Amino acid sequence: MKKNKTCGKRFKAVLKEAKITTTAFADFLKIAQAQNVHNWYTRGVPEYRMEEVARILSINSAWLKTGEGPKDAKETRLIHDTGNIFDAHAIRGTYQVIEQTDVEVPFYKEMPLTPGSSKTHVVKDPENSIRLPRCDLDSLEIRHADAICARMVGNSMAEKIEDGSLVAIDRGLTQIIDGEIYAIEHDGMLLIKYLHRVPGNAIRIRSHNSAQYPDEVFRSAQIEEQNIRVLGWVFWWSTLNKRRPLVPFL
Structure with missing residues (x-):
């Protein structure tokens, strides 16, 4: 040896x-x-x-x-x-070495494919990131390099995840587990949805706000044609209260 x-x-x-x-x-x-x-x-x-x-x-x-x-x-x-x-x-x-207590997670968002284009794709924003507790990622067995974050856009997941919420995504888990929340890229759009498997390699996309956003089922050919891909499992979200309450009698 x-x-x-x-x-x-x-x-x-x-x-x-x-x-x-x-x-x-x-x-x-x-x-x-x-x-x-x-x-x-x-x-x-x-x-x-x-x-x-x-x-x-x-x-x-x-x-x-x-x-x-x-x-x-x-x-x-x-x-x-x-x-x-x-x-x-x-x-x-x-001195002693002290491990960092949190992890800096890169931020992803929709951006035009080319300047002025209406066609978008999901890419990393080098100017933004969030920090998440290292212990939380470790407890969920999430590799730090697999964690990314994004922002919820729209009210399709209200009242579960409100418009403007930050979400954290594990890119290491893209296998669909029925009823779990995932981030997906649908023809350049970033969506946060419940996913379910359907026989024939199809998927059902479900919104929490199902009254306004009915279920959609995409067959295997449609998944390929419409460039639908699972970015990862959503394991954390944080919602900002958009209205500061008024203080009476001042």
């Missing part, structure tokens, strides 16, 4: 000592899938990541790789966002 493959146990022990989860460490390295970092426990830290991992953990890269020599790095120099350089080893005993 190659020596660098034996470093998985040492890597795991250092993370445990520092009370850092593989999810948090993946965030440090800007790795989208925390499972990749978790795999290092058995496969070992990749050679090209060895120095970077050792620097972040303030340990000796030779010790991490082979188990030989001192564990602690003699000197670990970190460059802060301000440009200042710190000796991380010198301050190691005076």
Whole structure:
């Protein structure tokens, strides 16, 4: 067995000592899938990541790789966002890594395909996002990279989800579970609806406000022709009260 493959146990022990989860460490390295970092426990830290991992953990890269020599790095120099350089080893005993308590979720909305076009598509808005509690996503087993948000438009889901509400969507769950709420893209339009499966690979789209928006059934050919695709399962929404109450006698 190659020596660098034996470093998985040492890597795991250092993370445990520092009370850092593989999810948090993946965030440090800007790795989208925390499972990749978790795999290092058995496969070992990749050679090209060895120095970077050792620097972040303030340990000796030779010790991490082979188990030989001192564990602690003699000197670990970190460059802060301000440009200042710190000796991380010198301050190691005076700080602790604190995981972020929330996750920044990108915002998606309808946008014209081309400037001035009436045809739309659903795309990411780089100027907007929301933050959701990390613990809530973890409790629902939602990968942080799969979470997106959007805004409810119209009253088809009233009084369940009001017009203007923010919704959060799990793109990792696109399989239709009857009666669950999903975000769908219908020929460039972003819709929030109940979905049900219908025999023949068809789907029923249902609104909470069924009095004004009757059920619609789309056959397999229609789904393809009208570019209907499931964006993901809606797991959270928040409704703003649009009217501030008047305070009497003032």
